[in-house]
Amino acid sequence: MIRIATFRTREDAELAQAALEAAGIPSVLEADDAGGSYPFDLTSAARLFVAEADADDAAAVLSG
Numbered sequence: 454m455i456r457i458a459t460f461r462t463r464e465d466a467e468l469a470q471a472a473l474e475a476a477g478i479p480s481v482l483e484a485d486d487a488g489g490s491y492p493f494d495l496t497s498a499a500r501l502f503v504a505e506a507d508a509d510d511a512a513a514v515l516s517g
Contacts (some may be wrong), residue, residue, distance in 0.1 A: 456502050462499060466484065466499035473501075473515070480486050480501055483501075
């Protein structure tokens with residue numbers, strides 16, 4: 454898995470993850486916000502990861 458994007462909030466990352474899912478690209482969300490309990494208390498932002506083989510497609514989905 455490689456990091457495809459970093460977001461300031463879990464909500465933004467979840468929206469991007471939904472777009473990837475709609476395109477058939479599996480992803481993993483990692484955030485330091487107690488599982489969403491503290492959405493504005495991210496210490497390292499929210500990070501979205503995809504398989505390396507999906508990276509180009511995922512970048513295209515997120516950029517458009």
